[in-house]
Structure formats: structure tokens, C-alpha cells
Amino acid sequence: MNLHFEPARADAIFFALGDATRRNILSRLMRGPASITELADHAAITKTAVGQHMALLQDCALAKSEKRGRVRTCRFDPAGLRTLQGWIDYHREEWTGRLGRLGEILDD
Amino acid sequence: MNLHFEPARADAIFFALGDATRRNILSRLMRGPASITELADHAAITKTAVGQHMALLQDCALAKSEKRGRVRTCRFDPAGLRTLQGWIDYHREEWTGRLGRLGEILDD
DNA sequence: CATATAGTCAAGTCATGACTTCACTATCTA
DNA sequence: TAGATAGTGAAGTCATGACTTGACTATATG
Numbered sequence: 001m002n003l004h005f006e007p008a009r010a011d012a013i014f015f016a017l018g019d020a021t022r023r024n025i026l027s028r029l030m031r032g033p034a035s036i037t038e039l040a041d042h043a044a045i046t047k048t049a050v051g052q053h054m055a056l057l058q059d060c061a062l063a064k065s066e067k068r069g070r071v072r073t074c075r076f077d078p079a080g081l082r083t084l085q086g087w088i089d090y091h092r093e094e095w096t097g098r099l100g101r102l103g104e105i106l107d108d
Numbered sequence: 109m110n111l112h113f114e115p116a117r118a119d120a121i122f123f124a125l126g127d128a129t130r131r132n133i134l135s136r137l138m139r140g141p142a143s144i145t146e147l148a149d150h151a152a153i154t155k156t157a158v159g160q161h162m163a164l165l166q167d168c169a170l171a172k173s174e175k176r177g178r179v180r181t182c183r184f185d186p187a188g189l190r191t192l193q194g195w196i197d198y199h200r201e202e203w204t205g206r207l208g209r210l211g212e213i214l215d216d
Numbered sequence: 217c218a219t220a221t222a223g224t225c226a227a228g229t230c231a232t233g234a235c236t237t238c239a240c241t242a243t244c245t246a
Numbered sequence: 247t248a249g250a251t252a253g254t255g256a257a258g259t260c261a262t263g264a265c266t267t268g269a270c271t272a273t274a275t276g
Contacts, residue, residue, distance in 0.1 A: 020119060052264080053264090071273090076203065153234090154235070156237085159255095160233095
């Protein structure tokens with residue numbers, strides 16, 4: 001089991017996922033790449049707002065994007081979820097280390 | 109693999125974990141039960157604030173508590189993390205279903 | 217070239233939520 | 247029983263962050 005994760009990044013990830021609109025955007029990206037305009041339509045907010053959310057999502061590696069011509073293509077980035085999984089595993093370890101129960105329960 | 113989770117509860121969990129103070133409290137509780145006063149000292153906030161955080165954490169099954177006499181004993185509740193794990197697994201499935209890559213990457 | 221399209225930047229609005237204070241109740245203890 | 251301790255409820259303060267507008271740049275297309 002890989003228990004490595006960067007706590008600072010985990011913080012940012014929890015903050016990022018704490019917002020429903022960003023989870024909405026992320027869900028959309030998991031189904032495939034999308035432009036800013038597409039994401040704006042999907043989330044019913046302005047392109048500016050999407051840009052702001054994307055900046056945040058990219059900072060914690062939950063998404064990435066590249067611009068070709070005038071259109072920016074946004075994609076889901078699995079690296080962030082890997083960090084999130086690391087956080088869970090780490091704390092599961094902490095919990096099981098003390099009480100030996102979370103592992104069983106999470107694995108049930 | 110168990111892909112069941114309640115989306116509404118997942119929302120609440122992400123919101124709850126999006127706050128650093130609540131993650132702090134939760135970390136403390138994973139090391140063992142604590143009173144409101146202990147948690148307040150640990151997080152350097154008032155007991156009232158802790159009570160508010162606890163209400164939130166309990167709503168999404170990340171913590172539980174019971175009052176005996178005048179002291180309320182707070183405990184970590186693994187049910188919430190189980191839901192969080194369910195969310196990850198579900199979206200991993202969604203992603204792998206379309207592109208067949210997140211599974212490998214998360215499992216690396 | 218003229219117009220439409222895609223996105224970005226700076227600035228500001230507004231709601232939410234984290235936290236406090238103060239007054240209060242309940243329980244414990246000297 | 248008097249005083250201390252543990253927590254709760256109501257109400258308000260304050261900062262943050264989600265979002266918008268409007269002006270702007272860059273790219274595409276008739």
C-alpha cells in the first residue's frame with residue numbers, strides 16, 4: 001500500500017472538492033475533454049467563472065488544460081484523486097494503528 | 109468492489125472536509141475520543157465553534173458523540189470515510205469505463 | 217477587412233459560513 | 247449549598263470566496 005501524499009496538496013484538494021460547482025465541472029471532465037465554453041454552458045455560469053475554477057483545479061492537479069488556437073481544452077487529471085486516495089489510506093493507517101477497525105470497516 | 113454511495117451525503121462530506129479546522133478536529137478524533145473542551149483547546153477556538161463543527165461532522169457521519177453527565181464525548185465515525193471511498197471508486201469506474209486509465213494510475 | 221468566436225483580466229458585488237460574545241442550563245464537587 | 251466546570255442557544259461580526267460585468271486580446275471565418 002502506498003501511503004505517500006503531500007499534506008499541503010491534500011488541503012487544496014479538499015478545498016477544491018468542497019465546492020459543488022467544481023465537482024460538477026470535474027464530473028463533466030471525467031466523461032471527456034471540454035472547452036471553457038462547454039463547461040460554462042454545462043455549469044450554467046460565465047466563462048470567467050469557469051476559468052477561475054479551472055485555475056484552482058489545476059493548482060491541485062485535479063484537472064489540466066492546454067490552449068490551441070483560441071480554444072482551451074480542459075481535461076481531468078487523475079493525479080489529484082491519487083493524492084486524495086493517499087490521504088484516506090494514510091488516515092486509515094492512523095486509525096487502524098490505534099484501534100484496528102477502520103481497515104475492516106472500509107474493506108467490508 | 110462496492111460502488112454504492114449516497115451522492116447527497118458525499119456532497120456534505122466534501123463540504124465538511126473542505127474546512128481545515130474540521131479536518132484538524134477529525135485528525136484529533138482519529139487518535140481517540142475527546143470532549144468538546146479538549147477539541148476547543150486543540151483547535152484554538154471556542155467550545156461553541158467546536159459544537160457547530162461537530163454538528164456538521166455528525167450530519168455526514170464523519171463523527172459521532174454522546175453526552176454523559178455534563179461532558180460530551182466525541183468520536184471519529186468511519187462511515188463518512190466509507191462514503192468518500194465510495195465516491196472515489198464510483199468516479200474511478202466512470203473514468204475507467206470511458207478511457208480505461210484511472211484504475212491503472214490509481215493502482216500504480 | 218469585418219465580424220464573430222473563445223478566452224482572459226481587473227474590479228466589484230453579494231452570500232455564506234466560520235467564529236465570537238453573552239446569557240443560560242445542567243452537572244459535578246468542596 | 248456555593249462555586250466551578252461543561253456545554254448549548256441566539257445573535258451578531260467579519261472575511262472569504264463564488265460569481266458577475268465590462269473592457270480587452272487573440273484567433274478564426276465570411
